[in-house]
Amino acid sequence: MRTSAVVAFASLSLLVTACSGASSETVQSAPPVTSKPAVSKLKVEQVTAGLEHGWDVGFLPDGKFLVTQRPGKLALIDGGAKRDVAADFSDVHVRGEGGLMGMVVSKDFATSREFITCQTHKEGDKAVDIRLVTWRLSEDGANATKVKDLLTGLPVNPSGRHSGCRPAFGADGALLVGTGDTARPQHPQDRTSLGGKVLRVDAKTGNALPDNPFAKSANPNEQRVFTYGHRNVQGVTVRPGTGQVFTAEHGPTIDDEVNLETSGGNYGWDPSKGGTETSYDESVPMTDKQRFPDAVSPLWTTGEITEAICGAEFLTGSHWGALEGSLAVTALKGQKLLLFRLDDAGKVTEVTLPPEFDDKFGRLRAVRSGPDGALYITTSEGQDDKLLKVTPEAQ
Numbered sequence: 001m002r003t004s005a006v007v008a009f010a011s012l013s014l015l016v017t018a019c020s021g022a023s024s025e026t027v028q029s030a031p032p033v034t035s036k037p038a039v040s041k042l043k044v045e046q047v048t049a050g051l052e053h054g055w056d057v058g059f060l061p062d063g064k065f066l067v068t069q070r071p072g073k074l075a076l077i078d079g080g081a082k083r084d085v086a087a088d089f090s091d092v093h094v095r096g097e098g099g100l101m102g103m104v105v106s107k108d109f110a111t112s113r114e115f116i117t118c119q120t121h122k123e124g125d126k127a128v129d130i131r132l133v134t135w136r137l138s139e140d141g142a143n144a145t146k147v148k149d150l151l152t153g154l155p156v157n158p159s160g161r162h163s164g165c166r167p168a169f170g171a172d173g174a175l176l177v178g179t180g181d182t183a184r185p186q187h188p189q190d191r192t193s194l195g196g197k198v199l200r201v202d203a204k205t206g207n208a209l210p211d212n213p214f215a216k217s218a219n220p221n222e223q224r225v226f227t228y229g230h231r232n233v234q235g236v237t238v239r240p241g242t243g244q245v246f247t248a249e250h251g252p253t254i255d256d257e258v259n260l261e262t263s264g265g266n267y268g269w270d271p272s273k274g275g276t277e278t279s280y281d282e283s284v285p286m287t288d289k290q291r292f293p294d295a296v297s298p299l300w301t302t303g304e305i306t307e308a309i310c311g312a313e314f315l316t317g318s319h320w321g322a323l324e325g326s327l328a329v330t331a332l333k334g335q336k337l338l339l340f341r342l343d344d345a346g347k348v349t350e351v352t353l354p355p356e357f358d359d360k361f362g363r364l365r366a367v368r369s370g371p372d373g374a375l376y377i378t379t380s381e382g383q384d385d386k387l388l389k390v391t392p393e394a395q
Helices: 006-011 222-225 318-323
Strands: 042-051 054-059 065-069 073-078 080-082 100-104 114-123 126-137 146-153 168-169 176-178 198-200 225-226 233-238 245-249 257-260 309-314 326-333 337-342 347-350 364-369 375-379 385-392
Touching: 006 176, 006 225, 006 318, 042 065, 042 073, 042 080, 042 375, 054 375, 054 385, 065 222, 065 385, 080 257, 100 168, 114 146, 126 375, 168 233, 176 245, 198 222, 222 245, 233 326, 245 309, 318 385
Parallel strands: 054 100, 233 309, 309 364
Antiparallel strands: 042 385, 054 065, 065 073, 073 080, 100 114, 114 126, 126 146, 168 176, 176 198, 198 225, 233 245, 245 257, 309 326, 326 337, 337 347, 364 375, 375 385
16 A cells, blocks of 8 residues: 555564674664755656666666566667667576676676576476576677576575575675575574575675685685675665765564674564574564574664665765765665665764655666666566656756
């Protein structure tokens, strides 16, 4: 049921905590929440339509965009024109939340023409895993050919549930990947599983980086783990100029979370109840401080409801005025955009709901900052989805 942004957000029990390992006693009252943005108005323009569950956006050096679509489709956007990119996605298992998901354009695209996707993989009709795949785009953009499987073995649920899967480049060039727990109770707390994690790997090899928190483990999967104890991370972004990694994560029926990732941190999701429960018990807290006293507290949660928050990205450039540096987070269920003001430590000081996105565009999935400083957002309704461009309205 659609409600206005003000009414919907008035019902949120907002929590703001100190970052990096705050105890449950440090939960504070929420900062003010208002539907009035810090600039007079946002301008929302439609770049293109005709997408189907646009999942992620990648920017090419020549100004064109790539957009992954969950049913196993790839689009090249040139100005307002959209054309399909021919690629063999016949092995993509498309069901529920799974399919062709997140993507990043390689740092050396100008010479390699490579990009990386997150996708569910099947053999025959059987879902095998979720994997990162490296592709090469042809010079004319008409087709993409598979270069290699970069990383395999991320767990998969045949239903597609809690598939993750969002990659982003860290400030140091490391590839960060937010993954889902695939609704399996053991995965979030099992550091030898790649599910329910934020991974940190080499973008060319898929191997763990030597300064990862568990790099000395004998298990290659554990070596790749940056943080663990997650439910379903669908947004990963890096704060410009700081290297701070922020994530957006789906809660069950409560407590979607925005988190500041701390190397080696446990974020406290454990539907296995310490390995005593074989079913996927979602009655446990998203951040279980009783079972894990050192679990990293969230920066912010939705409290007693869920908005199904998704993509996450920072607004960059002085043209954003007072909004510069804000963290933008999209919502699927809530069908809105959330803007978070943060202090230097990453603590949330204000949450804003731009009225331009108050249930006007449907479910919002990807959010990426373009090289032009604009924010690009995809809708995820499943039919005639849009790529939107967001800029501050001229004062």
